[in-house]
Amino acid sequence: MIDGVLNPELDAVTPPTPDAPCGEGESKAPIGVFDSGFGGLTVARAVVDLLPHEDIIYLGDTARAPYGPRPIAQVRGFVLEALDDLVSRGVKALVIACNTGSAAALRDARERYDVPVIEVVVPAARKAAGITRNNRVGVICTQATASSLAYDDALGASPVQLVTQVCPKLVEYVEEGITTGPEILATVRDYLAPLQQAGIDTLVLGCTHYPLLSGVISYVMGEQVALVSSSDECARTVFAELTRLGLLRDDLDHEPVRQFITTGDAERFQGLGRRLMGSFVDQVRSTRIG
Amino acid sequence: MIDGVLNPELDAVTPPTPDAPCGEGESKAPIGVFDSGFGGLTVARAVVDLLPHEDIIYLGDTARAPYGPRPIAQVRGFVLEALDDLVSRGVKALVIACNTGSAAALRDARERYDVPVIEVVVPAARKAAGITRNNRVGVICTQATASSLAYDDALGASPVQLVTQVCPKLVEYVEEGITTGPEILATVRDYLAPLQQAGIDTLVLGCTHYPLLSGVISYVMGEQVALVSSSDECARTVFAELTRLGLLRDDLDHEPVRQFITTGDAERFQGLGRRLMGSFVDQVRSTRIG
Numbered sequence: 001m002i003d004g005v006l007n008p009e010l011d012a013v014t015p016p017t018p019d020a021p022c023g024e025g026e027s028k029a030p031i032g033v034f035d036s037g038f039g040g041l042t043v044a045r046a047v048v049d050l051l052p053h054e055d056i057i058y059l060g061d062t063a064r065a066p067y068g069p070r071p072i073a074q075v076r077g078f079v080l081e082a083l084d085d086l087v088s089r090g091v092k093a094l095v096i097a098c099n100t101g102s103a104a105a106l107r108d109a110r111e112r113y114d115v116p117v118i119e120v121v122v123p124a125a126r127k128a129a130g131i132t133r134n135n136r137v138g139v140i141c142t143q144a145t146a147s148s149l150a151y152d153d154a155l156g157a158s159p160v161q162l163v164t165q166v167c168p169k170l171v172e173y174v175e176e177g178i179t180t181g182p183e184i185l186a187t188v189r190d191y192l193a194p195l196q197q198a199g200i201d202t203l204v205l206g207c208t209h210y211p212l213l214s215g216v217i218s219y220v221m222g223e224q225v226a227l228v229s230s231s232d233e234c235a236r237t238v239f240a241e242l243t244r245l246g247l248l249r250d251d252l253d254h255e256p257v258r259q260f261i262t263t264g265d266a267e268r269f270q271g272l273g274r275r276l277m278g279s280f281v282d283q284v285r286s287t288r289i290g
Numbered sequence: 291m292i293d294g295v296l297n298p299e300l301d302a303v304t305p306p307t308p309d310a311p312c313g314e315g316e317s318k319a320p321i322g323v324f325d326s327g328f329g330g331l332t333v334a335r336a337v338v339d340l341l342p343h344e345d346i347i348y349l350g351d352t353a354r355a356p357y358g359p360r361p362i363a364q365v366r367g368f369v370l371e372a373l374d375d376l377v378s379r380g381v382k383a384l385v386i387a388c389n390t391g392s393a394a395a396l397r398d399a400r401e402r403y404d405v406p407v408i409e410v411v412v413p414a415a416r417k418a419a420g421i422t423r424n425n426r427v428g429v430i431c432t433q434a435t436a437s438s439l440a441y442d443d444a445l446g447a448s449p450v451q452l453v454t455q456v457c458p459k460l461v462e463y464v465e466e467g468i469t470t471g472p473e474i475l476a477t478v479r480d481y482l483a484p485l486q487q488a489g490i491d492t493l494v495l496g497c498t499h500y501p502l503l504s505g506v507i508s509y510v511m512g513e514q515v516a517l518v519s520s521s522d523e524c525a526r527t528v529f530a531e532l533t534r535l536g537l538l539r540d541d542l543d544h545e546p547v548r549q550f551i552t553t554g555d556a557e558r559f560q561g562l563g564r565r566l567m568g569s570f571v572d573q574v575r576s577t578r579i580g
Contacts, residue, residue, distance in 0.1 A: 048568065050505030052467060130513035131491070133423040177342060180529070180538045201421070214522070215340030215529030223420035226516055232504070239470070239505030248470045278338065279569035 016088035027247050030055035030257070031238065032091030034082050037065035038175065038269075039208030040097030041277045043120065046235030047095065048258065048280075051242075053249050055257045059086055061289070062264035066171075067100045068144035079105035080112065081290040082263075087113055092247050095238060096120070097208055099141060099230070103148035116241050121145075123233035124204045125154035131226055132202040138163045138195035140217075141206035142171065151206060163198045167191045167207075174209040177275050179216065188216050195221075202226045212276060260284040306378035317537050320345035320547070321528065322381030324372050327355035328465065328559075329498030330387030331567045333410065336525030337385065338548065338570075341532075343539050345547045349376055351579070352554035356461075357390045358434035369395035370402065371580040372553075377403055382537050385528060386410070387498055389431060389520070393438035406531050413523035414494050415444035421516055422492040428453045428485035430507075431496035432461065441496060453488045457481045457497075464499040467565050469506065478506050485511075492516045502566060550574045 031054050033044045044058045061067075061082050067075045079101040083094055094109065094117045096102045102119035109117045128137045137160045139151045146166045155162050170191075173184050195203065203225050205211055211229045218227060242248045262269040266286040273281030321344050323334045334348045351357075351372050357365045369391040373384055384399060384407045386392045392409035399407045418427045427450045429441045436456045445452050460481075463474050485493065493515050495501055501519045508517060532538045552559040556576040563571030 049502055050469060052469060052502075052565070052568075126513050131421070131423075131516040133421070177542055179340060179342060180533065181540060181542070185533070212339055212342075215526055216533075218526040219530045219533060223416050226421040236505055236508040240509045243470065243475070243506075243509060250471060252467055252471070275342070278342075279572065282569060 016084050026092055027249050029090050029092035030057045031093050032086030033058045033095040033097050035098040036061050036067040038276055042208050042211045042231040043097035043234050045280050046231050047238050050235050050239045053252050053254050053256055058260045060262045062262045068142050072104045075104040083109055085289045099145040103150040118238050118241055120230040120234045121150045122154050123237040124228050124230035125151055127233045128202045128204050128228045129158040129160050134201050135159050136161050136200045137202045138200035139204040139206040140165050140167045145206055163195055165191055165195055171209045174212050188220050192220050204228045206230055261287045306374050316382055317539050319380050319382035320347045321383050322376030323348045323385040323387050325388040326351050326357040328566055332498050332501045332521040333387035333524050335570050336521050337528050340525050340529045343542050343544050343546055348550045350552045352552045358432050362394045365394040373399055375579045389435040393440040408528050408531055410520040410524045411440045412444050413527040414518050414520035415441055417523045418492045418494050418518045419448040419450050424491050425449050426451050426490045427492045428490035429494040429496040430455050430457045453485055453490055455481055455485055461499045464502050478510050482510050494518045496520055551577045
């Protein structure tokens with residue numbers, strides 16, 4: 001099997017035709033947000049904050065999460081299946097709210113779909129490069145994101161010296177609802193010590209779960225270090241791209257529809273989603289893809 | 291009448307005794323968040339994101355909002371009445387999520403209450419001073435905040451040169467649900483042009499409504515300018531203070547109670563609150579203070 005072509009059937013088929021074909025009604029179509037699991041909810045909510053009248057479809061591939069330990073070609077197949085599903089629902093833009101998924105499938109997605117594809121790595125990297133004072137930037141992320149070198153690549157043409165720190169336990173803490181207390185404080189101190197020693201002045205939260213830990217992270221790093229949230233920067237890029245392309249709704253009396261779809265169990269998704277993001281997560285349905 | 295003593299009766303009475311006296315159960319008490327209106331909801335939600343197990347009581351003095359056009363002594367009386375109400379409900383910390391209210395009553399509140407008092411100006415100013423590269427920082431805010439010189443004072447001992455821009459229309463836009471489109475884009479461009487000409491590299495969103503406009507603000511200011519949200523920085527300071535003081539809950543299985551109380555009409559508060567912050571705003575009740 002050729003690396004990157006795990007699923008030749010998928011590559012052979014034509015990408016799906018949207019239910020609502022593009023044209024005059026294009027700006028009224030929903031924004032599709034994809035993540036392997038729950039972290040992308042911070043991206044979805046940041047998009048909703050900035051674009052409160054837009055319809056959103058969030059698709060979490062929780063049945064096959066986490067993507068991290070899987071080979072990249074398999075992840076690519078999963079991501080494209082999920083994005084195909086969103087495109088077939090007629091979305092006007094795709095947001096890959098998943099660092100691992102973006103590293104695996106961004107270029108393929110851009111070739112495969114006619115709608116704009118926005119992700120989490122480049123917006124955060126661009127912001128960090130823009131605001132660092134000493135060109136020493138840290139990124140904290142999962143092992144999969146670190147191994148992909150996605151942030152290294154995104155910053156490759158900049159003068160930034162990147163220091164990467166893998167934080168394997170943090171996603172687990174967030175999903176268990178542990179954001180305070182001596183245990184997480186000690187863990188975060190351990191993780192961040194090498195970044196402090198390296199003298200970084202800007203820290204990228206390179207996993208969409210981490211904004212929910214910005215209390216403890218900010219407490220450890222102090223006032224002199226700028227925190228860049230990949231979720232916030234992604235949402236701002238969604239705003240900018242859809243503004244540039246004239247794709248935002250102009251009927252500001254529209255009551256937005258927000259759908260949450262999971263490939264796993266809807267009840268479990270709603271439970272964990274609510275633990276992370278409160279009542280933002282509502283109307284969860286289950287679907288099959290692939 | 292002596293300036294600053296609008297309400298001599300208030301000054302003469304003893305501050306209220308909390309329902310649940312401090313002691314061993316202290317860390318289980320709720321956090322009180324006060325604002326004259328709705329903007330403080332961005333602070334409350336940021337606190338909830340970082341401290342998902344904490345009980346919160348949000349008090350919005352919407353019956354007497356906006357505070358901006360009122361004389362400072364009157365605002366001080368209103369704020370202390372509202373904080374008295376929160377203290378009588380047994381809160382373990384007070385958050386003044388209101389720039390005008392903080393400028394008027396912070397020092398009085400610190401003298402008056404035994405619980406820590408945290409506000410929005412100093413955390414944002416400290417962060418901006420910490421991360422600016424060229425010591426040119428902008429702040430956008432309401433006329434009342436600008437007139438109070440609160441940010442100038444907070445940055446007075448730093449090498450920062452502050453450029454203040456009053457943005458009278460932005461609160462109105464947010465409360466009308468207008469965060470996109472050519473009209474607000476043109477308005478924001480006009481407001482921000484002097485800050486761009488001044489060469490600022492860091493911009494403080496000095497009003498708690500403005501995080502909901504960070505899409506359009508970021509779009510206009512570009513990647514080289516760091517945005518500092520007074521709401522996020524305030525919430526991080528709440529995290530830090532309560533961690534330092536050992537006042538956070540340690541029973542992480544606690545189902546948090548979040549109450550929203552308004553001095554105005556509960557239905558109207560819920561309607562506008564939901565327009566701004568979606569389903570975060572729930573269980574609104576009406577109260578009388580003063």
